[in-house]
Amino acid sequence: MAKKLRYSAFWGCTIPVMQPFVEKATRLVFEALNVELLEVEGTTCCPDPEISRIAGPDAWLILASRNMAIAEAAGVPMLVLCNGCYDTFMKALKELEAEGKLGEVREALKGLSLDFTGKLEVRHVIEALHDDVGLRRLRRKVKPVFEGVKVFIQYGCRVFRDEETKRLPEKFDKLVSLLGAEAVGRLKRLCCGVPMMYFDESRAVHERAKLKLEDAKQSGADLIVTFCPACFNMLEKAQLTLAREGLRFDVPIANYVELLAVAMGFEPDDFGAYMHRIPLDEVWEVVGVA
Amino acid sequence: MSEVEEGPLYPLRKETLQPPKTFRGLIETLARVGHIYELSDFTADEREEIGLEPTPPTAFSREDALEQLRTVFKETGLDRKMSISIKREEG
Numbered sequence: 001m002a003k004k005l006r007y008s009a010f011w012g013c014t015i016p017v018m019q020p021f022v023e024k025a026t027r028l029v030f031e032a033l034n035v036e037l038l039e040v041e042g043t044t045c046c047p048d049p050e051i052s053r054i055a056g057p058d059a060w061l062i063l064a065s066r067n068m069a070i071a072e073a074a075g076v077p078m079l080v081l082c083n084g085c086y087d088t089f090m091k092a093l094k095e096l097e098a099e100g101k102l103g104e105v106r107e108a109l110k111g112l113s114l115d116f117t118g119k120l121e122v123r124h125v126i127e128a129l130h131d132d133v134g135l136r137r138l139r140r141k142v143k144p145v146f147e148g149v150k151v152f153i154q155y156g157c158r159v160f161r162d163e164e165t166k167r168l169p170e171k172f173d174k175l176v177s178l179l180g181a182e183a184v185g186r187l188k189r190l191c192c193g194v195p196m197m198y199f200d201e202s203r204a205v206h207e208r209a210k211l212k213l214e215d216a217k218q219s220g221a222d223l224i225v226t227f228c229p230a231c232f233n234m235l236e237k238a239q240l241t242l243a244r245e246g247l248r249f250d251v252p253i254a255n256y257v258e259l260l261a262v263a264m265g266f267e268p269d270d271f272g273a274y275m276h277r278i279p280l281d282e283v284w285e286v287v288g289v290a
Numbered sequence: 291m292s293e294v295e296e297g298p299l300y301p302l303r304k305e306t307l308q309p310p311k312t313f314r315g316l317i318e319t320l321a322r323v324g325h326i327y328e329l330s331d332f333t334a335d336e337r338e339e340i341g342l343e344p345t346p347p348t349a350f351s352r353e354d355a356l357e358q359l360r361t362v363f364k365e366t367g368l369d370r371k372m373s374i375s376i377k378r379e380e381g
Contacts, residue, residue, distance in 0.1 A: 013325040016346045020337045027342075041347040042355040044324040051316045055309040056368035063362055099297035108365070112358045198312050272340035 005132055007079035007123065008071040009037040010089075013045050014229035015081055021272040022229065025261040026081060026125070028271060032264055033133055033141065038074050043067045046085040049158070050195050053088070064092035065105045069116035077121035079128055081257075083228035087158040089122045094162075124159070125227060125257065130171040135178065142263045144180025145287045151176060152185040152221035152251070154192065154212070154235065156228030175256060176225065179263045184219040187212050192231040193238070209238035213249045223283050224253045236277055252278040262289055309372065317372045321363055324349020324356045 015022045030037050046064055047053070053060045068089060071078040080086040096102040102118045109116055129138065153176060159168040169189075176183055193208030212235065216224055226232055232253050239249050253276075261271055268274070268284055284290040297303070309317075316326050323329070325348070334344035349355040360376045363369045369376045 011346065013327050016337070016348075017325070017327040017329050017333055020333070020340060020342055024340045024342055039347055042349070042352045044349040044355055044359045045320055045326050047320060048316070048326055051313050052320065054306055055313050055317055055372060056363075056366055057303075059362050059366040059368040062366065063359060066358065066362070095297075095299060098299050108362070112361065198316070199310065272336070275336060
């Protein structure tokens with residue numbers, strides 16, 4: 001019998017507060033897949049890989065290591081739902097090793113009564129689903145209910161920056177195919193605009209998000225699917241901003257895990273999909289779960 | 291640790307002497323609640339409605355976690371750099 005998969009779940013800041021339906025869908029999906037998610041108590045923001053890392057690189061590295069130390073104590077790999085958190089942890093691990101900072105960080109953590117060996121395995125939810133659970137096992141649980149639905153895949157720029165992460169988009173594509181959906185659009189790799197938003201919100205909306213939304217609309221996408229909660233927020237908020245300027249897109253955004261939950265037989269109400277600011281009702285209607 | 295130390299990963303790294311003003315809000319929220327977003331009562335209710343813990347067991351509900359974050363801010367000087375006053379909130 002296959003060993004039961006267990007992870008310590010790191011939910012980040014955005015999902016629990018702004019997209020609780022993603023947290024709920026993830027819990028439902030992993031439970032149905034017989035995967036145990038352990039709570040990591042007492043964590044903080046990862047911290048974010050842009051602002052915090054630029055403003056205070058030392059604080060960023062110590063706090064990222066602090067979160068990883070708490071997860072490491074659980075003795076299982078850490079599951080990361082957010083592309084930004086994943087980026088932070090992968091960068092922090094690399095920095096601890098390549099820049100020889102592990103000793104100094106351990107010293108700082110000792111003052112907080114924590115220790116970190118630097119050997120924690122960090123798994124993006126894409127890796128957990130595609131590699132650990134595996135496509136074969138997923139196929140047995142999933143019905144391709146999204147046949148006839150066109151999706152614009154939003155990878156999120158943080159998943160193909162480094163050598164370690166560059167295969168994530170390809171795995172994301174396969175996970176989408178599993179649902180029966182048709183992937184459309186050209187600008188899948190363009191950044192949604194989040195990092196630019198901290199400097200110039202208007203440019204981020206008009207020179208990044210808008211381009212993606214136009215491409216999604218022109219390619220006939222019924223929805224945008226992503227794993228990244230920041231891209232989710234950006235593309236949703238940008239549509240609300242652009243609508244005030246008279247430019248309507250009305251392309252709903254969904255986290256992949258929500259679609260997976262529906263393909264596994266859950267109802268959208270089971271995880272609170274009604275909380276979306278741009279409703280997914282038309283998509284649910286096509287799928288037959290409205 | 292030194293923020294200006296050049297290393298193999300970032301050979302051109304230089305210390306950010308004065309981070310942009312737009313960074314301050316996010317760092318301040320981080321110092322205050324331990325996360326970059328606040329958890330409102332409305333969101334806590336929404337979470338409960340779908341069967342989640344209203345408040346996640348993170349810095350949102352763990353004062354010790356918040357204290358540790360603030361200690362790191364102080365010891366690395368991030369509070370001074372961002373002109374943030376870190377003090378224990380009453381009540």
